[in-house]
Amino acid sequence: MGRNRIESTNHVSGFFEINTDLCGMENLKTGLLSLAKLMKARGIKHLIVSPGSRNAPVINVFCKDPFFECLVIVDERSAAFFALGMALNLQKPVAIVCTSGSAALNYAPAVAEAFYQKVPLLVLTADRPVEWIDQGDGQTIRQKEVFKNYVKASFELPESINSSDDLWYNDRLISEAINATTFPDAGPVHLNLPFTEPLYGFRLESDHQPKSIEISIVKQTLPDVLLEKLKARWQQSKRKMILVGQQHPDHQTKYWLEMLSADPSVVILTETTSNLDHPHFIQTIDRCLALIGSEINAYEPDLLISFGGHVVSKKVKSFLRKAAIKTHWHIDPVDFQKDTFQHLSIGIPMSPEVFLESFVPLALKGKGDFASKWQAVYARSKAIHREYLNSAPWSDIVAFNEIFKELPSHYTLHLANSTPVRYAQLFDFVSEIKCFSNRGTSGIDGCTSTAAGACFAKDEPTLLITGDLAFFYDSNAFWNNHLSAQLRVIVINNQGGGIFRFIDGPQTTGLLENYFEARHQTSAKPIAELNQLRYFEANNSKELKNVLPQFFSPSESAVILEIKTPPEVSSEQLKEYFRFISTSKV
Numbered sequence: 017m018g019r020n021r022i023e024s025t026n027h028v029s030g031f032f033e034i035n036t037d038l039c040g041m042e043n044l045k046t047g048l049l050s051l052a053k054l055m056k057a058r059g060i061k062h063l064i065v066s067p068g069s070r071n072a073p074v075i076n077v078f079c080k081d082p083f084f085e086c087l088v089i090v091d092e093r094s095a096a097f098f099a100l101g102m103a104l105n106l107q108k109p110v111a112i113v114c115t116s117g118s119a120a121l122n123y124a125p126a127v128a129e130a131f132y133q134k135v136p137l138l139v140l141t142a143d144r145p146v147e148w149i150d151q152g153d154g155q156t157i158r159q160k161e162v163f164k165n166y167v168k169a170s171f172e173l174p175e176s177i178n179s180s181d182d183l184w185y186n187d188r189l190i191s192e193a194i195n196a197t198t199f200p201d202a203g204p205v206h207l208n209l210p211f212t213e214p215l216y217g218f219r220l221e222s223d224h225q226p227k228s229i230e231i232s233i234v235k236q237t238l239p240d241v242l243l244e245k246l247k248a249r250w251q252q253s254k255r256k257m258i259l260v261g262q263q264h265p266d267h268q269t270k271y272w273l274e275m276l277s278a279d280p281s282v283v284i285l286t287e288t289t290s291n292l293d294h295p296h297f298i299q300t301i302d303r304c305l306a307l308i309g310s311e312i313n314a315y316e317p318d319l320l321i322s323f324g325g326h327v328v329s330k331k332v333k334s335f336l337r338k339a340a341i342k343t344h345w346h347i348d349p350v351d352f353q354k355d356t357f358q359h360l361s362i363g364i365p366m367s368p369e370v371f372l373e374s375f376v377p378l379a380l381k382g383k384g385d386f387a388s389k390w391q392a393v394y395a396r397s398k399a400i401h402r403e404y405l406n407s408a409p410w411s412d413i414v415a416f417n418e419i420f421k422e423l424p425s426h427y428t429l430h431l432a433n434s435t436p437v438r439y440a441q442l443f444d445f446v447s448e449i450k451c452f453s454n455r456g457t458s459g460i461d462g463c464t465s466t467a468a469g470a471c472f473a474k475d476e477p478t479l480l481i482t483g484d485l486a487f488f489y490d491s492n493a494f495w496n497n498h499l500s501a502q503l504r505v506i507v508i509n510n511q512g513g514g515i516f517r518f519i520d521g522p523q524t525t526g527l528l529e530n531y532f533e534a535r536h537q538t539s540a541k542p543i544a545e546l547n548q549l550r551y552f553e554a555n556n557s558k559e560l561k562n563v564l565p566q567f568f569s570p571s572e573s574a575v576i577l578e579i580k581t582p583p584e585v586s587s588e589q590l591k592e593y594f595r596f597i598s599t600s601k602v
């Protein structure tokens with residue numbers, strides 16, 4: 017309680033010391049109890065706690081209530097990414113709570129990722145009373161709205177409830193916060209919770225039943241005028257391309273795209289992170305574009321339709337930005353004005369599956385050879401890909417080839433940023449493998465924690481393929497008691513940031529090894545030992561082929577496989593791979 021705002025009188029009843037304030041309202045932390053009740057009412061049961069004092073009231077209220085599944089992860093950065101992974105796989109909001117101060121700031125990387133990847137997180141940060149901000153008190157920072165640039169909404173609950181209006185206001189804010197985690201699209205919401213002492217010893221229940229405000233989802237429809245306009249434009253377009261960015265597996269969307277893929281004038285480009293697999297869909301975009309090379313005219317669309325989140329391929333972004341596209345429609349409930357390819361003409365504010373359901377049945381079939389030209393490139397690139405890998409020396413790309421040959425189809429795949437998510441785009445995937453990657457902000461700072469959280473959420477077989485810097489950066493991901501034995505982590509250890517050996521620029525500086533690649537001799541083995549995890553190592557194709565079946569077999573604990581690859585050869589091989597494709601004929 018603010019030392020100079022409201023004096024409280026104390027009296028003892030039963031086991032609890034009850035505080036009251038001037039209004040005689042029992043300072044039961046009623047506001048916080050409403051939060052628990054409303055989260056319960058909305059089925060938000062997962063809470064990841066990072067220890068602290070200021071958040072003790074939350075720990076007390078939630079972790080003693082059997083409804084809530086509370087986990088403990090000390091490192092707030094890792095805790096938030098773990099929660100992101102859980103929410104990603106459950107497709108439901110997950111809550112995180114930490115104490116005041118820099119603890120809250122450590123949530124920021126995952127909060128930003130959740131914002132751009134549209135993952136529902138309820139971010140609870142305990143705070144000091146406002147009057148103590150900037151007054152030299154410990155663990156006290158300007159925390160209110162600290163994530164405002166990358167959350168759907170920020171709220172601060174009243175520090176104390178002094179009237180029924182305070183209570184109504186408190187409960188209303190909580191409902192708005194919970195609703196904002198999923199509507200109109202999913203994302204993180206920040207709830208700052210200033211607490212006054214006492215932080216302990218207050219009653220954990222109250223008679224107050226907060227009112228929950230829910231949002232009813234209405235079905236959108238395409239107005240006839242717009243529908244007619246889109247149908248006309250579709251018919252006029254000889255070459256239609258549909259590009260799907262990152263999204264969750266969705267059978268409805270797949271069904272409608274399959275329908276469109278039978279149209280000879282339509283090409284459908286997907287990535288592993290689009291989670292859409294079909295023989296008619298062009299999966300390995302970079303491979304195809306390398307083969308097309310400068311002959312883009314014959315392969316560029318005049319109508320582009322896009323939806324989903326971030327697109328991994330840099331090549332397709334530059335191809336489409338250069339292409340003579342006449343019309344581009346982007347479909348998204350919120351980000352419908354995203355002009356990634358600089359050709360946007362119509363933003364359609366609705367969900368892709370509802371748009372496809374309304375539009376595809378009315379889209380007249382086209383003519384021509386646009387689809388067959390792309391399919392020919394696709395098939396040819398597959399053959400060249402195989403031919404190249406048959407004789408390639410031990411390197412990152414050969415390691416990926418071995419991994420994907422052995423990857424059991426029931427696994428969920430997580431791809432760390434930097435080259436792992438890019439190598440994966442070069443391979444044809446066995447169907448139905450769910451694929452995730454933190455492409456919202458493309459950071460290397462939480463890939464392992466995210467995969468660990470996603471795996472924990474459904475306790476399903478999960479493989480993370482990560483680079484070595486990303487692995488060491490997030491080695492705290494293993495520092496908790498919630499690691500599923502279904503988790504498999506492959507570290508491609510090329511002794512540094514191999515991507516900087518591949519992209520143009522760093523080589524020309526003379527500073528590559530130290531300041532870009534951050535060359536090192538560190539092994540993942542001590543991290544496996546520190547966390548009592550099974551560990552395997554492979555230094556060449558033969559060892560890798562031998563160890564993969566064991567690696568994927570059941571185990572008591574999560575398992576780490578470190579694959580050691582030669583940095584120079586690996587980047588050279590990737591460059592050679594693209595040279596080999598681009599000098600081949602379609």
Ligand SMILES: Cc1ncc(C[n+]2csc(CCOP(=O)(O)OP(=O)(O)O)c2C)c(N)n1
Binds near residue numbers: 459
């Ligand atoms: C948090 C964060 N810091 C820095 C970067 C810049 N960055 C992109 S890739 C990369 C190197 C990653 O190395 P590694 O994980 O070993 O993957 P590799 O490039 O070898 O495949 C870095 C530092 C980033 N994406 N995210």
Ligand SMILES: [Mg+2]
Binds near residue numbers: 485510515
């Ligand atoms: Mg590396």
